[in-house]
Each structure stands twice: as structure tokens, then as C-alpha cells.
Amino acid sequence: xxxxxxxxxxxxxxxxxKNVSFSAAxxxxxxxxxxxxxxxxxxxxxxxxxxxxxxxxxxLNGETYVNNKQHIRNQIGFVPQEIAIWDEFTVEENMIFFExxxxxxxxxxQLRKLCLNMKLEQWKVPVRHLSGGMKRKLNLAIxxxxxxxxxxxxxxxxxIDLKSRQEIGQYLYKLAKHEQKIIIYTSxxxxxxxxxxxxxxxxxxxxFYEDILVAEGKRVITF
Numbered sequence: 001x002x003x004x005x006x007x008x009x010x011x012x013x014x015x016x017x018k019n020v021s022f023s024a025a026x027x028x029x030x031x032x033x034x035x036x037x038x039x040x041x042x043x044x045x046x047x048x049x050x051x052x053x054x055x056x057x058x059x060l061n062g063e064t065y066v067n068n069k070q071h072i073r074n075q076i077g078f079v080p081q082e083i084a085i086w087d088e089f090t091v092e093e094n095m096i097f098f099e100x101x102x103x104x105x106x107x108x109x110q111l112r113k114l115c116l117n118m119k120l121e122q123w124k125v126p127v128r129h130l131s132g133g134m135k136r137k138l139n140l141a142i143x144x145x146x147x148x149x150x151x152x153x154x155x156x157x158x159x160i161d162l163k164s165r166q167e168i169g170q171y172l173y174k175l176a177k178h179e180q181k182i183i184i185y186t187s188x189x190x191x192x193x194x195x196x197x198x199x200x201x202x203x204x205x206x207x208f209y210e211d212i213l214v215a216e217g218k219r220v221i222t223f
Contacts, residue, residue, distance in 0.1 A: 001025055002047075002150060002182055007056035009042055016042050017203055020056070020223045026149075026180040029172065031187065031197035033213075038204030040186040041081065044152045047184065048078040060150065074103040077148035081155045083135050084142075087128045091115060091138055094127060095145070104146040114141045118171045133164025140168065144175075151175065153185035157192065165189075169196050194218060 002024040009016040016039040024030055032040045045051040047058065049069055058065040060072050085094050095111040106114075112123055120137040122130060127138065136156060143151065151172075157165040169192060175181045187193055190212050193200060199219040202210045213220045 001061060003059045004047075005057045005059075007043070007046065007058065008054050009039060009046065009051075010054040017223055020201075020203070022201055022221055024150075024182045024184060026182055027176050028199075029176045029183045029185075029197045031193040031200040032184060032203070033186070033188075033190075033193060033200055033209045034203035035206040035208070038206070040203055041154050043203065044078070044154050044184070044186065047150070048076055048152050049073045050078070074146065075149040077143035077146070077151045079139050079143045079151075079153040079156055081158065083139050085127055085135065085138055088126060090124050090126050091120065091130070092123050094138060095141065098142045099145050102146040106145055111141075111145065114144055119167050131161070131164070133160035133168075136160055136164065137168065140171075148181070150182045150184070153183070155186055155188070157187065157189065165192065172196065 004020060004022050007020040008018045020043065032043065034040055042051065046053050049065060049072060060075060063072060065072055086097065089097065092108070092112070095115065096108065099106050099111055115121070115123065115138070118137045118141065120134055120141060122134060127135060130138070140156060157168055172183055173196060176183050190209065194213065194216050199221070200213055202220050202222045210220050210222055
């Protein structure tokens, strides 16, 4: 269980968000929505232990982020919006490279299976020759090498074709419902959020996204 209690983030005199509180259970997919600048990426960075909150507390399975940072980090998979892979390496070389940086050892066969599970079959192909959708899939596969408990994704399907978007969505659903992972991700694609997420967290003062979701009968928590 991931518990976020009264989380606040400030930069100087500017408050990005204030008193954000929610819980996420294994098997849940939570959509993080809001206008640009509302703090979605900042919140993901804090949950990924990359940034620190100004106030508040986060625990994962009873362990606090403050006192158990490295152990917490080993349980988190994070996919930033920017594609963070080696363009000149093949898919195989990227997976092997990042496996060596991982807290968990994986065989080449296991690494390839991670890619095949999301229909990324171009194992020997240099990344520079892949489509945007295939690059996104590789980025996601890398984040799963160490078998994390929590998966955090910042716009994982932005700028890619519909087929790849649907395949990634189907795979995320399987990870949550069949493997009981906690998934929290941002997206501006409201159809994707509505169809995939169990509930939503809305950041910021603009009610545009909240109004759409409420009209669809979805559960929304606003901050």
C-alpha cells in the first residue's frame, strides 16, 4: 500500500500543490490529471524519490520514504516523459545495459520476455530505427527489469500511434490486475484515463478535466 499524507511542494514563495493525500492499493491504476504546471510531474518525481516534498509524508508498505529511501527506490519503476534510452544501442544492448544497473539480476531470456510481453519484437534492431511507440515500450520494459511494486509513468503514450497506445494500455492493465502492481500515471488523453484508470487525482485550479470525468461518472479527488 502506498500512502501519501498532506504532501506539499513549494519553490520559494510559489506553492506547486498543497496537502495532497491519497492511498493506492496493489492492483490499482490511478490517473494523475490537471493543466500544464499543476504539479503532476513534480508529484511523480517526489513519489519516485527524485525530488523531496516541502512537507508531508509518504510510506510504502509501512516504510517511510525519509528513513528507507534506498529500499523504497528499489521497489519503484519510473518512466519519465523524456525517452531515456541509448539511441545507438540495439534493444538487446539497452536491456542488458540497464539490467547491470538494476537491483535485480535478469537473464537475457528474461529481458527479452519483458519486451515480447508488450509486443516489442525488434531485439537486434538499433533504437534509432524504432518507431516512437516502440521506443516508449522499451522505456517501459527497462523500468520493469527489477520487478517494482509501484510503477510511475509520466505521459507514457504521448506522441505515439494508436496501436502502440492501446498495446501499452493493455499491458499496464495486465500489470495492475494480474500482477498486483500499483500504477500511477499522467496523461492528457481523457479517453485513455477514463477507460484505463480505477480513479483519478486532479491537481490545479482548472476544472476542465474534473468536469469531463465527473460527467463520465468517474471518481475524482481534487487538490
